[in-house]
Amino acid sequence: MTELRLLDGCTAITEAALTAGCRFFAGYPMSPFTGLLEAMSRRMPEENGTCMNAESEIEAVNMVLGAAAAGARAATGSCGQGIALMQEAIAEMALNQTPAVVFNMARNQQDYFQCTRGGGWGDYRTLTLAPKDVPEAVEHTQLLFWLAERYRMPVILYGDPILAQTQVAVRIEPRDHGPLPPRDWVLDGSSGGTGRSRQVWTWAMGKATDPGPGPDRHWRAIAEKFSEVAAAEQRSESYRTEDADTIVVAFGTAALFVAHVVDELRARGLRVGLFRPVTLWPFPSVALAAATRRATRVLVFELNAGQMLDDVRQYVHDRDTVAFIGGVSIHESGLAFGPLLDAGPIRERILSASEGTR
Amino acid sequence: MTIDTSAPPPGADQVAAARPDLILGDHGLCPGCGEPVALRLLLEVLQELEIVNRTIGVVGHGCYGSFVQIMDVDVLQCLHGRAPSCATGIKRVRPSAVVFTLQGDGDMVNEGLQEVLHTAARGENVTCVLLNNGVFGDTGGQQTATTVIGQRTKTSLAGRDPATHGYPIPVADLVASLSGVAYVARGAVSTPAAVTRTKKLLRKAFEHQLAGDGFGLVEVLTMCPTGWFVPAADGPDYLTGSMEAAYPLGELPLRSAMGGGV
Numbered sequence: 001m002t003e004l005r006l007l008d009g010c011t012a013i014t015e016a017a018l019t020a021g022c023r024f025f026a027g028y029p030m031s032p033f034t035g036l037l038e039a040m041s042r043r044m045p046e047e048n049g050t051c052m053n054a055e056s057e058i059e060a061v062n063m064v065l066g067a068a069a070a071g072a073r074a075a076t077g078s079c080g081q082g083i084a085l086m087q088e089a090i091a092e093m094a095l096n097q098t099p100a101v102v103f104n105m106a107r108n109q110q111d112y113f114q115c116t117r118g119g120g121w122g123d124y125r126t127l128t129l130a131p132k133d134v135p136e137a138v139e140h141t142q143l144l145f146w147l148a149e150r151y152r153m154p155v156i157l158y159g160d161p162i163l164a165q166t167q168v169a170v171r172i173e174p175r176d177h178g179p180l181p182p183r184d185w186v187l188d189g190s191s192g193g194t195g196r197s198r199q200v201w202t203w204a205m206g207k208a209t210d211p212g213p214g215p216d217r218h219w220r221a222i223a224e225k226f227s228e229v230a231a232a233e234q235r236s237e238s239y240r241t242e243d244a245d246t247i248v249v250a251f252g253t254a255a256l257f258v259a260h261v262v263d264e265l266r267a268r269g270l271r272v273g274l275f276r277p278v279t280l281w282p283f284p285s286v287a288l289a290a291a292t293r294r295a296t297r298v299l300v301f302e303l304n305a306g307q308m309l310d311d312v313r314q315y316v317h318d319r320d321t322v323a324f325i326g327g328v329s330i331h332e333s334g335l336a337f338g339p340l341l342d343a344g345p346i347r348e349r350i351l352s353a354s355e356g357t358r
Numbered sequence: 359m360t361i362d363t364s365a366p367p368p369g370a371d372q373v374a375a376a377r378p379d380l381i382l383g384d385h386g387l388c389p390g391c392g393e394p395v396a397l398r399l400l401l402e403v404l405q406e407l408e409i410v411n412r413t414i415g416v417v418g419h420g421c422y423g424s425f426v427q428i429m430d431v432d433v434l435q436c437l438h439g440r441a442p443s444c445a446t447g448i449k450r451v452r453p454s455a456v457v458f459t460l461q462g463d464g465d466m467v468n469e470g471l472q473e474v475l476h477t478a479a480r481g482e483n484v485t486c487v488l489l490n491n492g493v494f495g496d497t498g499g500q501q502t503a504t505t506v507i508g509q510r511t512k513t514s515l516a517g518r519d520p521a522t523h524g525y526p527i528p529v530a531d532l533v534a535s536l537s538g539v540a541y542v543a544r545g546a547v548s549t550p551a552a553v554t555r556t557k558k559l560l561r562k563a564f565e566h567q568l569a570g571d572g573f574g575l576v577e578v579l580t581m582c583p584t585g586w587f588v589p590a591a592d593g594p595d596y597l598t599g600s601m602e603a604a605y606p607l608g609e610l611p612l613r614s615a616m617g618g619g620v
Contacts, residue, residue, distance in 0.1 A: 023451070055476040062444050063443045063450075066445060066446060067447030067450065067451045068447070088437060096435075189412040189432050198433075200434045208384075209430075
């Protein structure tokens with residue numbers, strides 16, 4: 001077993017990405033993503049990899065698209081508006097089937113729609129993992145490179161300032177997630193002049209001598225693939241939900257705080273539990289429906305005006321049990337969480353929302 | 359206009375009937391279009407340099423986008439304007455591959471000016487090929503960033519007027535002014551002599567890439583009679599009279615050759 005190392009989240013994610021075989025990274029500074037770009041810039045050359053100082057988020061993600069089409073395990077990242085700039089290329093990768101990992105080291109939880117809905121054009125979604133802490137971010141990073149290549153699609157890690165900057169003791173070792181499909185689609189130049197040269201193309205029309213499926217069949221196949229992923233890759237964690245009357249739904253760092261409050265309230269004799277979506281897309285619809293079957297109150301806590309709330313309402317056992325206890329809460333700097341992300345306010349909101357249901 | 363109906367000389371007939379090995383089918387573009395001529399020159403150069411089986415092309419969006427189906431080269435069809443960035447990613451992870459982009463003026467100079475300038479300034483060892491016809495051909499003849507002063511388009515009906523539409527951007531001159539650039543040239547496909555010369559320019563650009571010298575750009579002025587609203591047969595003369603006057607042909611002097619530092 002490898003040794004425990006004290007690393008901040010960005011450095012731990014960088015080491016995990018390297019362990020997963022990532023050798024191409026491109027980015028443009030935007031805090032708190034900046035720490036990841038700096039760590040990649042430091043470490044990639046030491047591992048014979050490349051880290052590019054792109055002149056914009058648009059160029060960064062398109063460099064990654066090119067590197068991935070040429071067969072590299074490649075990644076980029078940003079947050080908020082920077083991710084918005086990347087959406088055109090993320091959609092393109094979903095439709096031309098190039099695998100890549102996008103690290104959204106977000107400033108808050110207001111990127112939920114942007115991560116889960118597919119912010120660009122076309123019938124696709126982005127598989128998104130939301131780790132609760134740095135050790136889980138390490139696991140997720142390694143898993144994401146595997147998932148990206150398994151399904152040939154861009155995937156997202158949804159982090160935040162706490163995850164990016166907190167120093168934690170972590171163990172980073174290679175993980176085997178299983179076999180991957182052949183990489184016979186990779187552009188290496190070798191098929192030129194054969195009459196069957198390769199192409200990576202959203203419209204998939206093929207060559208005059210070797211026609212492809214074309215946009216209609218290709219885009220229907222892509223949509224089918226996303227349906228498969230939606231069914232196969234749901235991940236979630238249920239914490240003390242078995243006998244709970246009140247179930248709080250929260251993701252990422254916010255779920256860590258909620259888990260703490262759940263323990264506090266359990267100690268007082270309240271039957272409270274936590275349901276944590278680990279994949280934001282695909283949303284863990286089956287597990288949420290099962291976990292909320294006996295609950296009289298399902299409280300959604302997220303640091304935004306109610307984005308995951310839409311998914312909870314869609315998949316909960318009984319929509320009438322759902323209430324929103326989150327909200328927009330941003331630090332004065334605009335760069336981090338505000339005061340709502342704390343045990344006190346969370347406890348108060350759970351207690352006031354569950355009054356009369358005990 | 360008098361039309362010469364006599365048979366062409368045997369040499370010209372041979373050239374017209376020949377289909378280069380790397381072209382897999384008909385291009386399907388308008389009569390009089392210059393882009394297929396440029397494609398043919400590009401593919402002939404790849405074949406003559408014996409690099410076809412290690413070349414990756416990155417193709418942008420315009421009429422030439424349909425070449426993806428007929429060029430027998432590994433191709434990434436990329437987003438509008440982003441080809442130089444994609445080419446950068448490819449070349450950095452496959453340094454032994456020969457990497458080129460194929461872009462129009464709308465793709466490179468309108469949508470993707472930032473990408474091509476930064477790729478040039480990084481000295482990326484790739485070759486960008488600009489097919490410049492001064493108009494958005496694919497969408498039917500609107501003004502681009504390279505439309506010359508006075509040129510009529512569907513979005514400058516009375517002709518491009520600097521007071522309203524600003525001035526055209528000579529992207530090759532901009533690129534030549536940057537450090538990190540190994541080769542910049544401008545050719546045309548308006549006359550047999552220009553075609554022959556343009557092929558030499560393309561060959562030199564790829565030779566520079568093979569030598570690892572840095573960024574290369576070859577701009578090829580191409581006819582677009584449909585987008586210029588002139589008869590197909592008038593395209594070459596129109597090109598010579600309008601675009602070639604605004605964009606002089608030949609190799610451009612480089613900043614590095616003029617002793618320019620950063």
